[in-house]
Amino acid sequence: MADVELRHGVPETRALGQVVLHPPRGAYRDVVAGLRQEGFTMCVDVTAVDYLTHPGRSGLPPGVAPERFEVVVTLLSFERRERLRLRVQVPEHDPVLDSLYDLHPSSEAPEREVFDMFGVAFEGHPDLTRILMPEDWEGHPLRKDYSVGRIPVQFKAAGAPR
Amino acid sequence: MTSTERVYPGAITSEGAQELAARGASTAAELLREQGSVLRLSEVAAAEQADRAGPEDETMIINMGPQHPSTHGVLRVMLELEGETVLRTKPIMGYLHTGMEKTGEDLTYLQGATNVTRMDYASPFFNELVFSLATEALLEVDIPPRATWIRMLMCELNRISSHFLFLATNGMDLGAISMILYGWRERDMVLQFFEKTTGLRMNHNYVRPGGVAVDLPDGWRDDVLRLLDALPSRLEEYDDLMTGQPIWRGRTQGIGLLTPEEAVALGATGPILRSTGVPWDLRRDLPYLAYDQVDFNVVVGSYGDVFDRYAIRLNEIRESIDIVRQIVDRMPGGDYRVQDRKITPPPRARIDESMEALIHHFKIFTEGFRVPEGEVYVAVESPRGELGCYLVSDGSGKPYRLHIRGPSFYNLQTLPHMMRGGLIPDAVAVISSVDPIMGEVDR
Numbered sequence: 001m002a003d004v005e006l007r008h009g010v011p012e013t014r015a016l017g018q019v020v021l022h023p024p025r026g027a028y029r030d031v032v033a034g035l036r037q038e039g040f041t042m043c044v045d046v047t048a049v050d051y052l053t054h055p056g057r058s059g060l061p062p063g064v065a066p067e068r069f070e071v072v073v074t075l076l077s078f079e080r081r082e083r084l085r086l087r088v089q090v091p092e093h094d095p096v097l098d099s100l101y102d103l104h105p106s107s108e109a110p111e112r113e114v115f116d117m118f119g120v121a122f123e124g125h126p127d128l129t130r131i132l133m134p135e136d137w138e139g140h141p142l143r144k145d146y147s148v149g150r151i152p153v154q155f156k157a158a159g160a161p162r
Numbered sequence: 163m164t165s166t167e168r169v170y171p172g173a174i175t176s177e178g179a180q181e182l183a184a185r186g187a188s189t190a191a192e193l194l195r196e197q198g199s200v201l202r203l204s205e206v207a208a209a210e211q212a213d214r215a216g217p218e219d220e221t222m223i224i225n226m227g228p229q230h231p232s233t234h235g236v237l238r239v240m241l242e243l244e245g246e247t248v249l250r251t252k253p254i255m256g257y258l259h260t261g262m263e264k265t266g267e268d269l270t271y272l273q274g275a276t277n278v279t280r281m282d283y284a285s286p287f288f289n290e291l292v293f294s295l296a297t298e299a300l301l302e303v304d305i306p307p308r309a310t311w312i313r314m315l316m317c318e319l320n321r322i323s324s325h326f327l328f329l330a331t332n333g334m335d336l337g338a339i340s341m342i343l344y345g346w347r348e349r350d351m352v353l354q355f356f357e358k359t360t361g362l363r364m365n366h367n368y369v370r371p372g373g374v375a376v377d378l379p380d381g382w383r384d385d386v387l388r389l390l391d392a393l394p395s396r397l398e399e400y401d402d403l404m405t406g407q408p409i410w411r412g413r414t415q416g417i418g419l420l421t422p423e424e425a426v427a428l429g430a431t432g433p434i435l436r437s438t439g440v441p442w443d444l445r446r447d448l449p450y451l452a453y454d455q456v457d458f459n460v461v462v463g464s465y466g467d468v469f470d471r472y473a474i475r476l477n478e479i480r481e482s483i484d485i486v487r488q489i490v491d492r493m494p495g496g497d498y499r500v501q502d503r504k505i506t507p508p509p510r511a512r513i514d515e516s517m518e519a520l521i522h523h524f525k526i527f528t529e530g531f532r533v534p535e536g537e538v539y540v541a542v543e544s545p546r547g548e549l550g551c552y553l554v555s556d557g558s559g560k561p562y563r564l565h566i567r568g569p570s571f572y573n574l575q576t577l578p579h580m581m582r583g584g585l586i587p588d589a590v591a592v593i594s595s596v597d598p599i600m601g602e603v604d605r
């Protein structure tokens with residue numbers, strides 16, 4: 001594999017022509033702050049992927065160790081008319097990541113969604129509660145070990161299964 | 163992460179900590195967001211307001227929704243009011259959450275379009291388009307020009323129908339009740355063309371990976387031109403009915419103000435972002451399909467108020483009519499889908515004569531096609547803003563992860579900012595001007 005380019009000190013790769021940065025967990029917030037100075041002023045999307053059943057994923061540069069969760073952030077620069085994606089590895093045993101809230105307030109709702117769906121917590125988030133599921137819901141539905149169907153209805157008002 | 167020890171006003175619901183808490187129970191950062199002053203006040207200033215014990219007795223927290231006609235579905239907005247003035251706002255969502263992203267992981271790429279089309283049910287073609295573009299990016303196939311132009315035609319007509327839906331409901335929300343009838347009437351003309359082409363009025367499953375499902379019907383050009391000839395005069399009527407009318411202007415101008423900085427910081431896209439004066443339209447700035455080959459204007463507002471958002475959508479219909487005319491003139495011939503038997507099924511007639519065609523047909527509809535490993539983010543400009551699709555493939559016949567970035571989900575974050583200091587009737591105008599579709603918010 002060719003030498004990996006660095007940008008803000010973290011490896012940069014291209015996936016199908018799209019620019020992807022791979023910051024480590026500790027440097028993630030600083031990289032986003034640096035990119036914001038560079039003109040990437042809008043945080044368009046925050047989501048996550050659970051690589052439990054597909055650990056050997058593609059696109060990771062050498063030196064980046066794959067972990068179970070990957071938080072994926074898409075940034076947009078109006079001036080440069082460019083998009084940029086960050087893939088951050090988050091380990092299963094300690095699913096915590098810095099919140100981007102103070103840099104990009106737009107990450108408020110999507111970070112809550114990632115917390116709700118994957119159980120990845122964001123440090124520094126002002127109001128980290130579930131957003132789509134009821135507050136007393138058990139489990140994080142988009143995790144790969146959370147099966148589709150055959151789930152007892154957890155709504156309190158629902159009667160016992162017939 | 164639970165914060166059950168906090169005190170919540172009103173009845174205990176299953177939303178618990180997702181609800182708007184009393185002032186004393188909220189942190190400074192929460193208050194800052196709920197009163198829509200993320201970029202206006204420092205956290206210290208907000209903390210001082212939180213300490214102000216006074217208003218607790220004089221303010222009241224009420225629910226608007228999830229069953230309120232002006233919330234366009236099942237959006238629940240909790241408002242803290244002082245008299246009739248809105249102090250704090252918190253949108254609460256999830257009432258329409260049906261786990262569509264999870265469902266998408268269990269459907270083949272060909273079935274995927276039927277799933278995503280149900281997200282933003284007012285502009286289904288865009289959902290199908292963004293999913294198909296993402297799949298095609300992973301497959302690295304080029305679709306034929308006719309398929310591209312058919313997609314553009316359907317999307318622009320869909321933008322027209324979606325904006326008519328907005329004009330209808332926006333008018334009704336603000337008391338121009340006749341608008342619901344007029345808007346619906348015009349929208350139905352577009353839907354009739356959709357029905358003729360795709361067989362369905364909504365949730366078409368027409369744009370699919372590899373092209374579109376069927377070619378345009380005979381006489382489509384006349385149908386579209388008849389439509390385009392009828393619409394401009396209707397838009398003039400809307401101008402008479404609303405744009406110049408003093409009551410309409412009084413209800414919308416200067417209401418729900420948003421600055422460009424706030425819109426960018428809060429991730430607002432589409433007409434909300436453009437209403438603040440930021441000229442950003444993905445069709446022009448990051449062109450997809452063949453939008454770089456058609457001429458159109460990006461409509462931009464200057465005040466970022468409810469009126470601007472109304473006027474932008476009204477004028478975007480005019481721009482879309484222009485685009486559709488260019489598409490009708492320049493529609494190329496040729497295939498309407500990729501002739502790659504691994505991706506698109508063979509024509510029905512071939513199945514009777516060719517064993518191989520039968521096998522391809524069977525394989526595609528039972529197990530689907532395999533998509534190379536990889537991940538991609540694709541975005542299109544839907545009537546509500548940037549509609550994105552993040553698709554991860556593990557090399558199998560089903561997406562490993564399907565994420566849709568619904569513009570309404572982000573646009574709703576601007577609500578506390580636009581509502582602050584307004585009255586309850588203004589809150590109705592503001593929610594209406596965001597034009598949220600809860601199907602894509604909750605997915």
